[in-house]
Structure formats: C-alpha cells, structure tokens
Amino acid sequence: MDASLRQKLLEIYHTTRTIAVVGASSTEEKPSHLIPLYLQSQGYRILPVNPHGGELFGEVVYRSLAEITVPVDVVDVFRPAQETPAIAREAIKMGAKVLWLQLGIESEEARQIAEAAGLTVVMNRCMGAMHGALGLGPGPHAPMDTWTLKRGQ
Numbered sequence: 058m059d060a061s062l063r064q065k066l067l068e069i070y071h072t073t074r075t076i077a078v079v080g081a082s083s084t085e086e087k088p089s090h091l092i093p094l095y096l097q098s099q100g101y102r103i104l105p106v107n108p109h110g111g112e113l114f115g116e117v118v119y120r121s122l123a124e125i126t127v128p129v130d131v132v133d134v135f136r137p138a139q140e141t142p143a144i145a146r147e148a149i150k151m152g153a154k155v156l157w158l159q160l161g162i163e164s165e166e167a168r169q170i171a172e173a174a175g176l177t178v179v180m181n182r183c184m185g186a187m188h189g190a191l192g193l194g195p196g197p198h199a200p201m202d203t204w205t206l207k208r209g210q
Contacts, residue, residue, distance in 0.1 A: 058190070066187055069155055069177065073130040074102060076184075077122060077153070079144055080135030081105030083113055088159070089135035092185035095197035096133075098204035099188065104129065122147040131155040133184050134162060141167035149174040157184050 058066075076096060081103075082089040090113075097103045097114050104127070105113040108120050119125050122132065122144070132148040134141060134157065141156075141164040148156050148171065156171040158164065160183040168178045189196020195203040 063191065065177065066179070066191060067193075069131065069157075069179070070188060070191065070193055073155070075104060075127065075129050076101050076131045076133050077104045077106055077119075077125055077129045077151075078133045078135065079106045079122065081107050081113055081118065082135070083111070088183070088185075092135075092159070092183060092197055093133070095185045095194075095204060096188065098201075099194045122151055125151060129153045131157055131184075133157045133159065135159050136162070138162050138164045138167075142170055145170040145176075148176060155179065157182075159183055160186070 078093045080089050081093055084090055093103045093105065093114060103114050104116055104125055105118045106122055107118050110120050111118045129151055130153065132153045134144055136144065141158060141162065145156055145167040153176060155177045158180040160181060163180045168180065171178045185197035188194050
C-alpha cells in the first residue's frame with residue numbers, strides 16, 4: 058500500500074464515529090455480518106441497512122439510507138456494483154463523508170458521483186481487513202476474543 062493511500066485510510070479511521078453498512082446481513086458466516094461486527098468491537102457505531110429491517114448488532118436495521126436521521130461518516134457498501142451509483146447519491150443526500158465499496162466492488166460511476174460532491178471514495182478494499190493491516194486493531198480474521206481492544210484505549 059502506498060503512503061498516500063495509507064494516510065487517507067488512517068484519516069478515515071481516525072475521524073470516523075458512525076458507519077452505515079448497506080447490505081448488512083444477519084447470517085453470521087457472511088462478510089457483511091462479520092466485518093460490521095468487528096468494526097463495532099473497535100468502537101465504531103454501526104447502523105445496519107437492509108430492506109428486511111429488524112435488529113442487528115444491537116441497532117435498528119434501517120430499510121434504506123434515507124431512513125437514517127443521525128450523522129453518518131462512512132457508508133460501507135456490501136452490494137453489487139450496479140447498485141452503487143444510487144447508493145452514492147443517497148450517501149451524498151445524508152451528508153456522509155466517505156463512500157467505501159467493499160472488496161470486489163468497483164464502480165467508476167459511483168466514484169465520479171461521490172467525488173463530485175466532495176466525498177472520499179475507497180473501492181475494492183475490505184474496511185475490516187484494512188483496519189487490521191494498518192495496525193489499528195487485530196483484524197477481522199483474528200479470533201473474536203481478541204476483538205476487545207476498542208479504538209482510543
């Protein structure tokens with residue numbers, strides 16, 4: 058990872074408090090469950106977004122980004138690339154600072170939309186894995202009992 062990317066990612070992690078996770082899943086084996094759970098263990102507030110609603114990670118599951126009424130720093134996306142331009146537009150409307158497309162998800166259209174509105178965009182990277190790779194925590198693939206170190210401790 059080059060120095061400018063490293064610095065950009067560190068800034069995102071250090072300034073982020075709340076992450077809306079689009080495509081959050083209640084299926085424990087899925088990355089869209091494991092990664093938000095890991096990030097929550099590191100002190101971030103996770104707001105799950107899934108059209109099925111319910112409760113996840115001790116939070117209400119919002120059916121869409123438009124339902125969220127609290128400030129969100131990062132919109133972390135676990136949805137197919139073709140859905141990301143619309144998600145980028147919603148992230149802009151809600152005042153998010155970062156659009157993060159998870160590992161395997163890239164969209165130049167979503168990037169252009171988000172960057173034109175001043176958002177920082179990260180694509181094709183896992184938010185949990187990068188947190189661990191930057192030395193900010195144990196990483197999501199470490200045993201869960203090592204996830205107790207919270208940001209700022």
